[in-house]
Amino acid sequence: MEQLDTPHVASELTPWDRVQRARHPQRPHTLDYVFALCEDFVELHGDRRFGDDAAIVGGMASFNGRTVMVLGHQKGSDTRENMRRNFGMPLPEGYRKAQRLMRHAEKFGIPVLCFVDTPGANPNKESEERGQGNAIAEGIQVMTTLRTPIIATVIGEGGSGGALAISVGDRILMQENSIYSVASPEAAASILWRDSARAPDASRALKLTAQDLLELEIIDEIITEPAGGAHLDAQAAINAAGERIAVHLEQVCALDLDTLLHERYAKYRSIGRFEEQQNVLLRV
Template identity: 50%
Template structure:
């Protein structure tokens, strides 16, 4: 780990001391090894203690961590023979949303998701995971194709929201998002969504209108960012921590409210510390949920999905 969050400073200090000791050229290797072992144990205990009591704002920071699993890593690790499909057949290709066909553990799937990028060059290429209308229209096209050929749809969400630029608004951003939700509601194949990091606003819902919504334990999912909420309610972004608590945006809160279905356990210290391990954990849950949906008829899948989302927020469910 090279990228530590503010609240991880004590952990960073311990791991820095471990690296320093390991780099020493000493004749007393046994003594150094004992010191390193003690420090490793202490760091592990501190990491476990810290991550067992994260606040909603700290989870927001973890969800946005630069080293969280990216869609490109998920595809490389889980999807065999991935064939990307580009363009919305109307305006352009949007690199913020990647989609295509491949095989997940032996079965054909349609993969659609947002890609934030891992460095400055790739982040600019993928527009920091903020899709434009043509990205959502591409998603609609791929969902419809999957429906036509009876292929399950897997979506992966990690975005702060849809791109809010003038050009995107001129080309019908809100309509494109609404149409994506509509298409998701209409398809007659299994749809499983996974919130990997940040699930922000309608830009996330457009890809997460699914039969089953999975979520990493340190991810977040909300209608607006904590900073945006604070700016509206308190007229200052400095209240973002209070907003994060009030918004119930953590996986644990959303599971209790019935917004998501399954919480995926992350490696100790967050998915960013062991990306392959986190992706494998997600894959096991995906496979289990996909097998459960296989038993349902196409019409049943569609009706179940519709009922699921129409039931959200009903007054009698909140009393």
């Protein structure tokens, strides 16, 4: 296994190495990006139905001279904060808060910047009782038709529907050592082989790295990280992300809303294409 605190030749990294880098506890989180890239950030709380979920943060800010709505998953930098933020695993009210902020952005024509970093949505009994699956589905539905530009950036883990609920953007960017997958490698290994220890094998099969997903045309760009990973030079990683977000934001903001929504629809309709070859049986 790779030594995470030393530089490593990118081409030598395995998918499991990328998973470890994406999960590194010193990797910068959403609020690190917000405070470094934005000015005048005002955090907004609550879903107006149940409560406030600290695993998703969001609010108004100024980015590159433009008013934006920023939101994303928030992990903790220590054990106490991780407990308060549920290790970045949102509750239903977190996703409903995100939807409320998106609707607010739409009302005033404000672009939305999403930062994705979660192992997945909270799976406990109480979350399911409060409509976790419905909250995720509503989030996806809201983003598909939201009449304002959306840029989603995967900055760490992008796990399952918990990530998808805030990542249906006009552009999806991924940092070089982030991951984006239908399930965690451990969960996939438990399902496929009934052995979570085979997570490294599952990480190869899942095609969860930024390099795989760019090749599959699911994401739009890979953002280069400092040598060794974002955890070794957080400021450089944040600056690199900010530069690329700014470029894509200018591009999508230049489109009229009808064109924007048409291109967004076409983008997601094209994902999952396949070719089918008909086998012809020759009879002698």
